Amino acid sequence: xxxxxxxxxxxxxxxGNLTIGLIPIDFSDAPGTYAPLPEAQIQMDLFxxxxxxxxxxxxxxxxxxxxxxxxxxxxxxxxxLERSGWGxxxxxxxxxxxxxxxxxxxxxxxxFYLPRTVQxxxxxxxxxxxxxxxxxxxxxxxxxxxxxxxKYFYREGYSVFPxxxxxxxxxxxxxxxxxxxxxxxxxxxxxxxxxxxxQDSGQELSTWSRxxxxxxxxxxxxxxxxxxxxxxxxxxVPINRSIDGYKxxxxxxxxxxxxxxxxxxxxxxxSQFPLGSDGAIAYVVDLSVGxxxxxxxxxxxxxxxxxxRPGVDTIYDALIRKGESITVGDVTVTVIESGDYDTxxxxx
Numbered sequence: 001x002x003x004x005x006x007x008x009x010x011x012x013x014x015x016g017n018l019t020i021g022l023i024p025i026d027f028s029d030a031p032g033t034y035a036p037l038p039e040a041q042i043q044m045d046l047f048x049x050x051x052x053x054x055x056x057x058x059x060x061x062x063x064x065x066x067x068x069x070x071x072x073x074x075x076x077x078x079x080x081l082e083r084s085g086w087g088x089x090x091x092x093x094x095x096x097x098x099x100x101x102x103x104x105x106x107x108x109x110x111x112f113y114l115p116r117t118v119q120x121x122x123x124x125x126x127x128x129x130x131x132x133x134x135x136x137x138x139x140x141x142x143x144x145x146x147x148x149x150x151k152y153f154y155r156e157g158y159s160v161f162p163x164x165x166x167x168x169x170x171x172x173x174x175x176x177x178x179x180x181x182x183x184x185x186x187x188x189x190x191x192x193x194x195x196x197x198x199q200d201s202g203q204e205l206s207t208w209s210r211x212x213x214x215x216x217x218x219x220x221x222x223x224x225x226x227x228x229x230x231x232x233x234x235x236x237v238p239i240n241r242s243i244d245g246y247k248x249x250x251x252x253x254x255x256x257x258x259x260x261x262x263x264x265x266x267x268x269x270x271s272q273f274p275l276g277s278d279g280a281i282a283y284v285v286d287l288s289v290g291x292x293x294x295x296x297x298x299x300x301x302x303x304x305x306x307x308x309r310p311g312v313d314t315i316y317d318a319l320i321r322k323g324e325s326i327t328v329g330d331v332t333v334t335v336i337e338s339g340d341y342d343t344x345x346x347x348x
Contacts, residue, residue, distance in 0.1 A: 029076055112146070
């Protein structure tokens with residue numbers, strides 16, 4: 001997985017069509033008592049819309065679905081997933097249960113859909129890096145990438161598609177932006193502003209993540225060397241809108257650190273943010289920091305309070321609104337206008 005370039009091109013294709021198999025599986029202690037596809041279709045549609053938007057139309061998805069529940073061999077509590085785990089045994093049993101009536105040929109990945117009453121699979125099970133030791137096998141051949149969301153994502157008010165989006169982005173090569181060893185009460189350094197940091201809070205994919213995958217064109221990124229900064233004004237278009245214009249300003253600060261500025265709006269896959277959640281954000285990417293160690297760190301305007309919402313993690317109010325600024329080293333970012341777009345001034 002990658003924090004910086006080059007992009008990983010040996011996993012999933014970064015452009016073109018993905019074909020994902022959707023396999024409903026159930027258990028003796030969590031039987032599927034309702035038709036699985038009506039609920040699953042909602043999640044498939046959300047994911048298809050999400051990846052089309054964040055990739056700028058470069059990636060599309062076709063789902064190949066099994067219309068029935070496929071019973072695995074054991075109760076959901078038998079797979080060692082009541083806290084966390086890989087779940088290869090469960091994934092293999094799911095494929096085996098469906099193999100006689102499902103064509104697994106040519107799939108990019110498989111997504112297992114579980115009954116909402118499942119108890120023995122807590123968070124999920126997945127293989128998202130394509131390693132040989134975790135592959136599963138069908139009559140049509142090996143499956144490199146597979147995912148299944150656990151009961152956490154089937155709760156009232158939660159959704160399965162962000163789990164699929166987060167995990168499949170790992171298959172594209174992106175790292176976790178949360179700190180796996182985090183133990184403090186403060187929010188994580190990027191939580192809420194990239195789906196790779198926390199899929200419960202914000203479901204956007206930041207411009208740095210898109211840039212790594214080739215999902216921003218050159219004319220959407222304004223690059224500015226910190227050594228040449230005096231005072232430059234740039235109009236940023238919100239990253240979640242499919243319109244022309246700059247979506248990011250990137251200022252290299254050193255051989256390993258880059259300051260990224262982008263525009264956010266409370267719409268589409270950021271619509272769960274509180275009212276007034278419009279503005280720019282700035283964060284520093286440290287290419288020397290690895291997967292799950294906090295490579296991307298939000299820069300918080302002075303005086304901003306935390307965002308607290310029932311049922312989800314507390315996050316920073318990192319939005320830089322009109323008249324506000326942040327400073328990193330000797331580079332200052334100020335939002336001087338904000339409406340349909342954000343105009344930012346980069347100065348020293």
